[in-house]
Amino acid sequence: MIASVRGQQLQENVRPEKGIVVGAGIAGLGTAIALARQGVSVTVIDRDPPPGSDDPDRAFAEWPRRGVAQFRHSHVFLARLYVLLRDHYPELLATLLQMGARKLPFSASLPPQLLDGYDALAADDDFTLLSSRRVTLELAMRRFAAAQPGIEIVPDCRVQGLVLSPDSGIPEVSGVRIGEGEKQELRADFVIDASGRTSPFPDLLRKAGARIAEESAPAGIVYFTRHYRLRPGRSEPPRGGAPSVADLGYLKFGVFRADNGWFSVTLAVPEIEDGLRALVRKAAGFDAVCAQLPGVSPWTDRACAEPMGDVYAMGGLDSLWRHYMRGPRPVVRNFFAVGDAVIRSNPLYGRGCSAGFLQGHLLARVIAQTSDPLARAQAFYAAQMREIRPYYDIMVKQDAQATRRAERARDPDYQPR
Template sequence: MADIVVLGAGVAGLGLAAFAARRGHRVTLVERDGPPPEGGAHTEVADWERRGVPHARQGHALLGLGIGVLRAECPDVLAELTGRGAVAVPLDTGGDDLGLLSRRLVFEAALRRRAAADPAVTLLRDRATGLLSGPAPYGVPQVSGVRLAESGDLAADVVLDATGRRSPVAAWLTEIGAAPPRETVQSCGFSYIAQEFALAPGCRFPSLRAPVVHELDFATVLAFPGDNGRFHLSTTVSSHDPVRTRLLQLPVYLRFLESVAPVRDWLDGATPVGGPLPMAGLENRRRSLVADGTPLVTGYALVGDACVQTNPTFGRGVSLALAHARTVADRLGRLDQDPAQWALETHEATEECLGLWFEQQVATDAARLAELAGGAHDDSLTARVLTALAVLREDDAHVRVAAERVYHMLLTPAELMRDRKVARRVLAFLREHPDLRRDHVGPTRQDFERLVTG
């Protein structure tokens, strides 16, 4: 049994605390924001102050990978969520895989109640201001705990940083004499505008897929169905688009959404809740605490978005956070080994869990940003294969199952193409359609500018 400190009670931190406690460890979970309010799902979304999660009220997808982790680790969380209005959706993957329709804060509130109720978890409302370090027998600083703003010093066998994309890890490591983390950063160049809606009584979501993606020449509109008849319509545009801020005016945003034909099914009978919410400054970022095969620090690891963050277009963040939390929790039973070896093996397990999806997101975003900025279409093999899969899945059951598994991160793209039946059909389709292009919907750029400036 180890004494674990987890910093940050977002999805990654909450999942990690629950998973570590389940494995017999004592966990102190440090979080500056207060607990969710009483009053049900709508109250949680409207009134819970989550300054540490700036995207808390944006649309979210809860994909098969993450839901599979919860079904194995904390099935009671899923039972509570469906009891409070979330919708479990059977996936067309050939198995019993599920997705879940829930707004982020409703999902997070259920996970927080689960972690807080565990007798092995102490939820401490405080804020970390730095790391404690002891002797460095392995040539690099050894973290021995954290400094807290209100509670003073807190010792730990390992400190797990789940403070998200804004983690102060670089400053903290520098303060104890360690090198800052190695970083790979790609500015996505996108801005998001999201609007919540309530279905009219008796109405149903047009689709239970989350997210539903509609691509225009200059924007992408995504539908995120959620719990209790609520859903979000989010739009991504280039951060350099000169008219993007006009979409923050509700009448303008509704006028634009009405102009996108397949989105009208979502708007029929729906009522806006609040106003459009922006989200900008997005990055794909990977931080590593290992350089040239040597750890920069021991007794400390990054979890979830503090380690790897991805652009939220595909809704992968929550599922990757839960999968990574389980990966790290599985390593906690080996804390009695050489700390440097633990750091290296945890790094390798992290790369296996997150690295592939990060690299794919970087490539996808670079190509899509070029399109949004008026550049050439992405004609890479990866882009053409994904387009072929989207077309073939409509009429080919085998391809549909495989593509669904990739979409929900239950199968990697490389594993998909090792399926000989899928590979043959995709390659034959590409030979027959050498000029394959995705179908774009919605108004032209000229019509769009008239809609939002008129």
């Protein structure tokens, strides 16, 4: 009896670990949800204001999301994310579906001639994609995260630096700075960088002596996206006609089915195709190209759907892998990075959100398994190399091949370097 009372007191005296997550995007929210599940108390800080509305249509139109340049670009969420949610976060999956996201089963990707002879197996559920606008996924994750005990979301707050302990051999992180002076320091047991493509932390840490290595390669394309909403009473064009996703060498295109009657079209143009890029940047040129694509034109036909806003363009796309380990040693202590801040790939593969959430899930498991900072860094790095690296290598190779194909399409005498 005494022993069990003592045990209870001991448990009550153990302070839950406190983590700070910088960035309330997909990877940041996913990491916070996974950490809270492991009993960590998490503060998520984001530079942007909160969504003014929980309604995807209003948030799509009104939410100023300057911290996420790709916020209004086409997104689809791969089976890796679906399976992760289904198996570990089913309430979040239910929230997302309730907000209008749809499951696209394996059969949805089969052409009619294969569909006839297709007998679904239970395991085929593992190939299910999720389709929604990115705003809808973000709102669902945010709503879900905000309802979890142990998660606090602090909007409108830009993290400007790290609190570092100078004495150890490598930089040791004990918090973040949100302004000048001691009062502007927030302390934590560890800090997670989920601040996306423009993360300030690699540079800050390098200045503090962290030897972060980096691999990167250009994706070689520029993304052009326009959103549409089906007109009342109209449904999505039937499958089985011309492909709504294809790679023509000089142009890749895709129709992205989304939520609540919305869909989008993305035209991905090789960087070297200057003329085509200039054409599709403007709505009239974008529409003209869509009208020429037999798999896209039934969607963008004005009788079927109305455009919802202008064309969004995004360039500077790359693959990137940052190494926070040098051999068996971490280059910084009590600091981890997830999502685009550390690993990113050509958006055409649609892997970023799955990879970011998966990293958060893996990191939370590592943090629950050991309190040793060195063991945490090693185990997290090993998990990413095992779960994500093989896909990364294939994507980089395919990007290089696609760039060569595009060069050859433009110049038949082209010789690869």
